[in-house]
Amino acid sequence: MSSPISRVAKVELFHVAIPLPATFRPAWIPGMPSNENRFTLVRVTTDEGVEGYSAGPAIGRERAGLGDLLGPYLLGEDATDIALIQQRLREISYLGWRNWWIEPAFWDIKGKIEGKPVYELLGGAACSVRLYASTGEVKEPEARIEEAEARYAEGFSTVKLRVHDFDEAIDIRQVTATAQAVGNRMKIAVDANQGWRVTIVGDSPLWDLERAKRFADACADVGVVWIEEPIAMDAYENLSSLTEYSRVPIAGGELNSSGLPELKTMIERRCYDIFQPDAVFTGGIAQTWQVIQLLQKHDLSYAPHTWTNGIGFAVNLQLFAASGFAETRELEYPLAPPGWTVAARDGILEDPFDHNHGVLETPTSPGLGFTIDRKALARWGKRFSIMDRKRLIWFSLRHRGINASKEIDRARRQRMGRA
Ligand SMILES: [Mg+2]
Structure with a gap:
């Protein structure tokens, strides 16, 4: 029997800023004193509660609106279908940024489900x-x-x-x-x-x-x-x-x-x-x-x-x-x-x-080989976006109204074979 599909249930974005012990002056940004290691952390959670993480460098919360995109594009999709995730990220890039940094989170999930490191x-x-x-x-x-x-x-x-x-x-x-x-x-x-x-x-x-x-x-x-x-x-x-x-x-x-x-x-x-x-x-x-x-x-x-x-x-x-x-x-x-x-x-x-x-x-733990220190994340990170099924419904109703939302939902369910 084939295993059930692991669907994307939640996508969260955090701004993380870890203080550096001393000022760092990167050669690649002349004149810029840096006092924090800053990045956007993405956490993708499946229906079964499997979590995948990845990160992309950031200055601040410049990705504040990204959650509005990631919700409709990724929620409900098969989290282990890397080709599909690649397709979604390519589609999103039409609207602006290249978001390849998000893709490894899905390998993290795939590895955790299969019990294997990504390598x-x-x-x-x-x-x-x-x-x-x-x-x-x-x-x-x-x-x-x-x-x-x-x-x-x-x-x-x-x-x-x-x-x-x-x-x-x-x-x-x-x-x-x-x-x-x-x-x-x-x-x-x-x-x-x-x-x-x-x-x-x-x-x-x-x-x-x-x-x-x-x-x-x-x-x-x-x-x-x-x-x-x-x-x-x-x-x-x-x-x-x-x-x-x-x-x-x-x-x-x-x-x-x-x-x-x-x-x-x-x-x-x-x-x-x-x-x-x-x-x-x-x-x-x-x-x-x-x-x-x-x-x-x-x-x-x-x-x-x-x-x-x-x-x-x-x-x-x-x-x-x-x-x-x-x-x-x-x-x-x-x-x-x-x-x-x-x-x-x-x-x-x-x-x-x-x-x-x-x-x-090489780490031997499944996925990308690290575990997030939740205390450290709570200390240095701040969640600025959360999208799950319920929030997506509200998002859709607010932006498109009830009729269009119903139509979109029907079409998506049909594509996913869940009509
Ligand atoms: Mg280099």
């Missing part, structure tokens, strides 16, 4: 994942070397630096000084964060192909292992040229939010050597999984971006573990103390994703 649903098995230390701030060479040394002492063998200066000589000095100091013990990667340039607070340098080539040459001379986002994420032609030219592998693709169709084209054009799709942005787990298959076919590499929050890290950890690339590559581990710490990054998770000498064992 097993994808055909993978539990494994050890090696991590690289991903720094977040631009620093003077001295402070940078101190930071790299600290990560080395903790057991990391690769560190990713950030450069963001108007003077390219300063960027290059930053890399060469670090390489001279720790290059014999650590691998060094560099992120220019040019993929999605932000100038809302301070100004930010704008790299062109020529600057990127000069930087790649300097990096090649000191053995840098990859250069990340050296030019705009949609400068497809220039990315292909740079990747062909550079002796250092070029990486990127974390925010290409058109998902599979866009990344497929970028793979075919060989825009990067190492693709870094973050499932929270690049089409959810389902599309990103297909991107990974294409990368294998084209003999290109995969090392996902994970820097949003602890839940975003968990989502990409599942994909990375299932991909097979964990055998040869390291996963991004966002860590920039004293501001961006594991405790603040994973602040609403019962078991933070701590590392052991730069290694993490």
Whole structure:
């Protein structure tokens, strides 16, 4: 006998703001002091009470109206039908945002119902994942070397630096000084964060192909292992040229939010050597999984971006573990103390994703592999939207009146075979 369908009964949105122990100044938003780890948390609950979670980065409650959309689009649907959920999120995007960050919540539900971690649903098995230390701030060479040394002492063998200066000589000095100091013990990667340039607070340098080539040459001379986002994420032609030219592998693709169709084209054009799709942005787990298959076919590499929050890290950890690339590559581990710490990054998770000498064992619990700490959620989170069957009926009556509401209800029941 087939099991009954697990229907979406409730969708809730929370604004979560976890205080950081010290001010963090992300390289990618010059001039912006950050004192909180902020995101929108979605909780999807099925008729049987199975809960799935996911999260998307946020400033405030900019998604305040999203619940009005999610209610009519998702309530009553089969929570384990990922293709259908993908279809719904695509339909919603017509009205504005790309909401791929919501999709992993349904994998969380699917895994919990089947009693399997998501990497097993994808055909993978539990494994050890090696991590690289991903720094977040631009620093003077001295402070940078101190930071790299600290990560080395903790057991990391690769560190990713950030450069963001108007003077390219300063960027290059930053890399060469670090390489001279720790290059014999650590691998060094560099992120220019040019993929999605932000100038809302301070100004930010704008790299062109020529600057990127000069930087790649300097990096090649000191053995840098990859250069990340050296030019705009949609400068497809220039990315292909740079990747062909550079002796250092070029990486990127974390925010290409058109998902599979866009990344497929970028793979075919060989825009990067190492693709870094973050499932929270690049089409959810389902599309990103297909991107990974294409990368294998084209003999290109995969090392996902994970820097949003602890839940975003968990989502990409599942994909990375299932991909097979964990055998040869390291996963991004966002860590920039004293501001961006594991405790603040994973602040609403019962078991933070701590590392052991730069290694993490994949979680064995079903779904996305974390449990929400309800006390922490109550403390740092505030629910701003709730949609369930009853509320949806009121919503419909208020906005469409009784006749249209009845007609809509009949048509939906018919489609779902529940007439
Ligand atoms: Mg990056």
